[in-house]
Amino acid sequence: MHAYSVALPFFKKGKDKAPTPASNPTPVHAPEHDSRPTETLLTMNMGNGGIVVEETSAPQSPVDEAAILYASGQTDVAERMLKDMLVTGDRRAWHMLFDLYCIQRLEKEFEQLALDYAMRFETSPPVWQKMGGNGPNGKPQQAEAASLELPRLLDKQATETLRDAIAASDKKAVVQIDFSRIEMVDETGADECAGILAAARKAKRKLRVSGVDRLIALLQDLTRATHSRAAHWLLLLELYQTLGQQQSFEDVAVDYAVRFEVSPPSWSEVQAAEVVQAKAAEPADDALQLAGEITPANDAVLQQINSYAATHNEVLVDLSQVTRVDYGSVSQFISVLMQCLGSGKTIVLRGHNALVHELFRVMGIDQLAQLIPRHRD
Numbered sequence: 001m002h003a004y005s006v007a008l009p010f011f012k013k014g015k016d017k018a019p020t021p022a023s024n025p026t027p028v029h030a031p032e033h034d035s036r037p038t039e040t041l042l043t044m045n046m047g048n049g050g051i052v053v054e055e056t057s058a059p060q061s062p063v064d065e066a067a068i069l070y071a072s073g074q075t076d077v078a079e080r081m082l083k084d085m086l087v088t089g090d091r092r093a094w095h096m097l098f099d100l101y102c103i104q105r106l107e108k109e110f111e112q113l114a115l116d117y118a119m120r121f122e123t124s125p126p127v128w129q130k131m132g133g134n135g136p137n138g139k140p141q142q143a144e145a146a147s148l149e150l151p152r153l154l155d156k157q158a159t160e161t162l163r164d165a166i167a168a169s170d171k172k173a174v175v176q177i178d179f180s181r182i183e184m185v186d187e188t189g190a191d192e193c194a195g196i197l198a199a200a201r202k203a204k205r206k207l208r209v210s211g212v213d214r215l216i217a218l219l220q221d222l223t224r225a226t227h228s229r230a231a232h233w234l235l236l237l238e239l240y241q242t243l244g245q246q247q248s249f250e251d252v253a254v255d256y257a258v259r260f261e262v263s264p265p266s267w268s269e270v271q272a273a274e275v276v277q278a279k280a281a282e283p284a285d286d287a288l289q290l291a292g293e294i295t296p297a298n299d300a301v302l303q304q305i306n307s308y309a310a311t312h313n314e315v316l317v318d319l320s321q322v323t324r325v326d327y328g329s330v331s332q333f334i335s336v337l338m339q340c341l342g343s344g345k346t347i348v349l350r351g352h353n354a355l356v357h358e359l360f361r362v363m364g365i366d367q368l369a370q371l372i373p374r375h376r377d
Contacts, residue, residue, distance in 0.1 A: 060362065063092050067358035070100070071327040078355075089120065095354035095375040098126050103323045103353070124243060124275040126375065127208070149178040154185040154215075159192035166200055173206070176276075180211025185218060190231035194238040201242060207273035212239060223252075230260055237265055244272025287350070291321035296328045302336045309340045320351030320374065330363050337368045348372065 060068075062085050070078040079100060085093035094117055101110040107128055114125035148165045151158050162177065169175050185193075200207060219236040222228060233256045240249035246267055253264035288308040294301055309315045325333065340347055347369035349360070357373040360366055 063090065063096070063358055064362040066093070066096060067355060067362055068327060070096075070355050071325060071330070071359045073326070075100070075104075086116070091121070092354065092358060095126065096358060099353035099355055099374075102129050103355075118244065118272070122245075122247065124245075124272070127274040127276050147176040147178075149180075150182055152181055152183050154182050154189035154193060156186075156188045156192060159189055159196060162193065163196050166196065166205065171203070171205070174208050174274075175200070175205060176208040176210070178210045179215040182211070182215050182218065185215075185222065185232065185235070187229050187231045190219075190229070190235040194231070194235040197238045197242050201268070201270050204271065206271070207242065208276055209242070209273050210276045212243065212275060215239065223255075228259070230256075233259070234265070241265075241268065241270075242273045243275065244270075287316040287318040289318045289321065293324045293326065294322060294329050294333070295324075295326040299329055299332050302329070302332055305336050306339060309343065309345050313345060315340050315345050315347045315369075317347070317349050318351050319349055319356065322352060322356060325356050325359060327359075330359070330365075334363070334365065334368065337365065341368060346370075 062081060066078045066081040066085070069075075069081065079097070082093050082097040082100065086097070094113070097113060098110060098117075101107075101113065110128055114127075117125040148162060150162065166175050197207075216236065216239055219232050219239070222232040223236060233252070237249060237252055237256065240246075240252065249267055253267075256262075256264045288304060290301060290304070292298075305315060305317060308317075337347055349365070349369045350372035352360070352371075352373050354373065354375050357371060357375070360369075360371055365371070
């Protein structure tokens with residue numbers, strides 16, 4: 001076994017003890033000095049089996065504190081802190097609050113935050129995601145009324161299928177359209193698709209789209225061609241309208257007017273479609289799936305990682321259904337990961353929410369494992 005060292009941040013108040021917030025946590029950026037955890041550096045030499053602890057005075061950022069407060073069960077204080085951080089434009093705080101609302105089933109608050117996010121960053125916000133499988137009343141959420149994956153060629157036949165699917169669904173239901181497989185768009189398909197999306201928009205249908213970036217890139221290439229077709233331009237404009245991306249719409253509209261010497265379509269203020277990731281194919285891996293909360297009361301769940309590692313060279317752990325990792329479980333989590341590293345394993349933790357990701361980062365777990373969080377920006 002090769003000797004190597006890993007530096008991990010812990011906190012002076014005790015690695016298994018949650019930091020105590022200030023008695024009056026508002027304003028959250030000015031807590032009493034004693035209430036702020038001081039960072040300690042844990043250096044573990046795997047070759048010698050010893051642990052050397054060195055204390056530093058590096059202050060924790062508000063994002064760090066919010067992650068730790070949430071991990072220690074102080075959700076209300078963490079939420080207030082995250083709300084105060086929104087003005088800074090730190091997207092980590094936004095994503096943490098998005099995930100907190102999903103976990104708490106606060107859909108109205110999520111939708112308001114999504115509107116604020118879209119205005120602030122001029123890009124599509126995250127979409128509401130069911131965590132844990134049940135709604136606020138404890139009952140399973142309703143399935144989507146219609147979900148359609150368009151084929152490789154977007155032509156008249158494909159658009160007829162799309163039109164029929166929308167027409168057959170309940171008018172109040174969300175219709176999900178997956179564009180991710182499209183590689184070619186003929187002129188008729190572009191014209192028909194633009195018309196279908198425009199009709200759905202005018203009828204105030206709720207749309208959820210995936211793979212749309214791929215289709216937009218394809219249409220952008222087609223519009224740059226010397227003999228570009230107006231139908232491709234019009235579909236591109238309709239996609240921007242559907243997504244609520246007004247600036248992109250206006251830019252293309254100007255180019256369209258110059259190219260074809262006709263007036264472009266006008267922008268309409270309507271509810272933008274939700275953008276989600278395309279449904280992934282069934283994974284080829286056999287990742288270990290963990291779910292719920294990881295707390296001292298159920299720390300045995302972490303031992304599943306050791307059992308999994310015994311038969312896998314790569315320890316691949318899916319945390320997409322984990323809502324919280326308790327502050328008191330972090331040291332055991334790190335211990336389990338260290339055992340895996342000591343056995344020569346590589347570790348990948350994926351799918352975790354933003355609150356868990358920031359906890360992992362501040363506690364140094366990103367130095368032990370590759371982290372692939374749900375939010376990547």
